[in-house]
Amino acid sequence: MREEVIRAGEILQQWGVVALPTETVYGLAADARNDIAVRKVFKLKGRPSFNPLIVHVKDLEAAEQIGHFSEVARHLVQVFWPGPLTLVVPLKKEAGISGLVTAGLDTIALRSPAHPLAQMVLSQSGLALAAPSANVSGTVSPTSAEHVRQGLPDVDFVLDGGATAKGLESTIVQMGEGDKEIILLRPGPITIEALEAACGIKVVSLEQDQDAPVSPGALLKHYSPKAAVRLFAQDHRPGEGVLGFGAETVGRDVPFYNLSEQEDLNEAAQRLFAGLHWMDAQGVSGIAVRPIPNQGIGLAINDRLRRAAAQ
Ligand code: TXA
Ligand code: MG
Numbered sequence: 001m002r003e004e005v006i007r008a009g010e011i012l013q014q015w016g017v018v019a020l021p022t023e024t025v026y027g028l029a030a031d032a033r034n035d036i037a038v039r040k041v042f043k044l045k046g047r048p049s050f051n052p053l054i055v056h057v058k059d060l061e062a063a064e065q066i067g068h069f070s071e072v073a074r075h076l077v078q079v080f081w082p083g084p085l086t087l088v089v090p091l092k093k094e095a096g097i098s099g100l101v102t103a104g105l106d107t108i109a110l111r112s113p114a115h116p117l118a119q120m121v122l123s124q125s126g127l128a129l130a131a132p133s134a135n136v137s138g139t140v141s142p143t144s145a146e147h148v149r150q151g152l153p154d155v156d157f158v159l160d161g162g163a164t165a166k167g168l169e170s171t172i173v174q175m176g177e178g179d180k181e182i183i184l185l186r187p188g189p190i191t192i193e194a195l196e197a198a199c200g201i202k203v204v205s206l207e208q209d210q211d212a213p214v215s216p217g218a219l220l221k222h223y224s225p226k227a228a229v230r231l232f233a234q235d236h237r238p239g240e241g242v243l244g245f246g247a248e249t250v251g252r253d254v255p256f257y258n259l260s261e262q263e264d265l266n267e268a269a270q271r272l273f274a275g276l277h278w279m280d281a282q283g284v285s286g287i288a289v290r291p292i293p294n295q296g297i298g299l300a301i302n303d304r305l306r307r308a309a310a311q
Contacts, residue, residue: 005117008159009124017041019134019148020121021161022113024084024169024189025141025273026148027056027131028155029121038100038130044152047137052103053130054086054170055110058122063087063110066095066128072179072199079198082114084166084189088174101130111170117161133169140223140276140308143167147277167270168300171195176204187300189269222307225276225287229309233288241284243275245292255282265298272301276308 008018015037017030028044030037032055042049057063060077067089069077076085091097091108102108113119122129133141134148134155142148145160171188173195175181182195182203192203227241236242241255246263257275259268279287289309294302 001117001120004159005120005124008121008157009126011157012037012121012125012127012129015040016156017044018121019142019145019152019155019158020118020131021115021145021159021164022056022084022118022131023115023165024113025143025164025167026134026145026158027113027118027129028134028148028152029056029129029131031125032101032128032130033096033098035098035100038098041130041132042100044154045132045135045137047132049100050103051137052105052109053101053132054172055097055101055108056118056122056129056131057110057112058119059112062122062128063112066092066097067108067110068092070175070179072182072201073175075199076173076182076195077112080190080194081112082119083112084114084168084170086111086170086172086186088172088185097128098130107174109172115161115164117159121159138222138224140225140273140280141169143270143273143277147273150277163270163274165270167272167274168297168304171300173203187303189297189300191296192299193296222310223273223276223304224308224310225280227279227284228286229276229305230286230288231305231309232291236288237286239285240288241279241282241286243279243287243289245290248290255279255284259292265293265296265301268292269297269301272304 017040030041086109088107088109135151143164145158166189171190172186174183184205195203244258
């Protein structure tokens with residue numbers, strides 16, 4: 001792996017794009033300070049230019065060169081980094097981050113990924129890396145190198161780190177006025193309960209205005225497999241595969257993918273996108289999804305499923 005990490009670092013330093021594993025999903029990385037490199041990411045993904053990217057950094061010290069951290073923001077980072085928590089903080093203009101990365105906003109989304117390969121590439125390249133999920137905009141996020149190669153065959157270099165551990169994108173938060181509350185912009189592996197326990201401050205979910213969302217990527221339609229997704233399914237209909245949860249029997253005779261036999265929500269999160277990719281590979285016309293409890297990381301699972309089901 002050592003040579004591949006060196007190669008990835010070189011490509012990134014030469015304004016190239018590399019797909020790499022994080023603990024959440026695979027990212028499509030580029031030097032965040034280089035317009036040409038960042039433009040390639042938008043182009044490969046077919047991503048609308050108004051949707052800003054998360055910048056990945058080695059640690060808090062690197063993050064503080066790019067954004068302003070309040071006391072509570074710094075505390076959250078100390079508890080959860082490296083890990084699947086992204087903070088949206090005021091941007092330091094002098095940091096030289098490409099305006100394409102922030103889509104012209106005066107804030108920036110920052111996170112330090114926990115995956116050892118991502119950390120090695122950050123160290124090796126010495127760069128801050130803008131990296132959205134490594135999929136075509138609007139499609140299901142990749143949790144394996146194979147998903148990346150299928151969805152984005154034109155990416156030059158894919159660093160293979162196996163299946164990702166968390167399976168869902170990072171939790172995104174922003175501090176409210178005067179650090180009085182934490183605003184949840186996207187649910188993810190770091191749960192509301194964990195955030196509140198870490199700093200004793202209430203987490204509020206932002207009802208995002210669909211016409212002008214605070215987090216522009218929170219547009220409803222997203223994560224869409226080719227097959228139509230039907231939620232809270234109690235039965236299965238002709239042509240559908242079944243995405244199961246628990247030791248159940250519904251749909252075992254059609255394409256069936258169990259998110260978790262043991263009803264373990266972390267396992268279900270880890271397997272969710274792989275399950276959606278698998279369903280498309282079976283050629284089903286629809287996916288009947290069995291009910292999944294809306295607690296802990298279940299909130300993030302249901303958030304992704306709702307978007308996958310949106311017309
Ligand atoms: O786990 C993850 O976060 C993965 C891995 C690769 O790190 N990345 C990821 O990136 O999910 P992406 O681009 O698929 O989602 C980034 C989200 C988008 O919804 C975007 O709108 C939001 O972050 N975002 C980025 N910058 C923002 C900002 N300044 N203010 C509000 N939202 C922002
Ligand atoms: Mg994405």
